[in-house]
Amino acid sequence: MKIYKTKDYDEMSRKAAHIIASQVILNPDCVLGLATGSTPVGTYKNLIKWYEEGDLDFSQITSCNLDEYRGLSGDNDQSYRYFMNHNLFDSVNIRKECTFVPDGLNEDSDAACREYEEIIRRAGGIDLQLLGLGHNGHIGFNEPAEDFPKTTHCVDLTESTIQANKRFFENEADVPRQAYTMGIGTIMSAKKILVVVSGADKAEILNEVINGPVTPKVPASILQLHPDVTIVADEAALSKV
Ligand code: GLP
Numbered sequence: 001m002k003i004y005k006t007k008d009y010d011e012m013s014r015k016a017a018h019i020i021a022s023q024v025i026l027n028p029d030c031v032l033g034l035a036t037g038s039t040p041v042g043t044y045k046n047l048i049k050w051y052e053e054g055d056l057d058f059s060q061i062t063s064c065n066l067d068e069y070r071g072l073s074g075d076n077d078q079s080y081r082y083f084m085n086h087n088l089f090d091s092v093n094i095r096k097e098c099t100f101v102p103d104g105l106n107e108d109s110d111a112a113c114r115e116y117e118e119i120i121r122r123a124g125g126i127d128l129q130l131l132g133l134g135h136n137g138h139i140g141f142n143e144p145a146e147d148f149p150k151t152t153h154c155v156d157l158t159e160s161t162i163q164a165n166k167r168f169f170e171n172e173a174d175v176p177r178q179a180y181t182m183g184i185g186t187i188m189s190a191k192k193i194l195v196v197v198s199g200a201d202k203a204e205i206l207n208e209v210i211n212g213p214v215t216p217k218v219p220a221s222i223l224q225l226h227p228d229v230t231i232v233a234d235e236a237a238l239s240k241v
Contacts, residue, residue: 012042016043020130029061031124031128036067051093068081072104104179113180120152127192129194131220132196134164144217153180192229209221210241
């Protein structure tokens with residue numbers, strides 16, 4: 001694992017954006033695995049800025065997002081599709097038909113998950129996967145479990161995730177209880193992985209991810225076994241490592 005320590009959130013965002021930008025410049029038709037949550041927002045802002053300045057071209061890029069709430073349509077402002085449109089896709093020249101997010105409205109979860117794996121396979125696999133980190137060590141929506149789920153699947157969100165994500169909803173009852181997420185196997189199949197982490201509230205779990213045992217109880221700990229992982233985290237997040 002390569003670990004870059006940055007002064008603060010802004011520097012973390014710039015550094016992460018540089019890594020994604022270099023991927024886009026070197027491989028203009030690459031497949032980016034993208035993430036939601038508050039942490040990558042600054043990274044996306046930098047990518048938009050560099051696109052506006054003429055330094056980046058997303059016209060041949062394909063993107064596959066990690067996860068989506070089950071039951072939310074892309075028009076719902078809490079859906080991850082909406083988040084991606086709003087925070088990145090609407091502001092750069094990526095072709096919308098080349099941006100993929102699991103289909104939250106497909107009630108047939110087996111079909112939804114199977115189709116998503118097929119989309120990733122047809123795209124040729126993920127070249128660079130961006131990840132945030134949940135407070136309980138989740139990546140995508142792979143919650144702490146007894147084993148590592150291999151492929152895209154439907155998950156019941158844990159109470160801690162519902163609590164962490166309720167800030168985005170009008171009230172807690174509106175937070176969906178289930179989501180479709182890439183599996184740990186899907187994520188580990190990406191050629192490169194970039195993890196962004198910010199803030200003292202992630203310090204404990206980030207230390208477990210980096211230095212603790214590899215266990216499905218801390219899903220992100222599996223990243224220790226991936227050959228090309230870069231963690232970009234600020235001082236606060238790395239304060240217990
Ligand atoms: C959600 C997302 C994750 C994300 C996590 C952390 O649960 N499914 O992909 O990494 O939140 O979010 P934040 O960056 O807001 O702390």
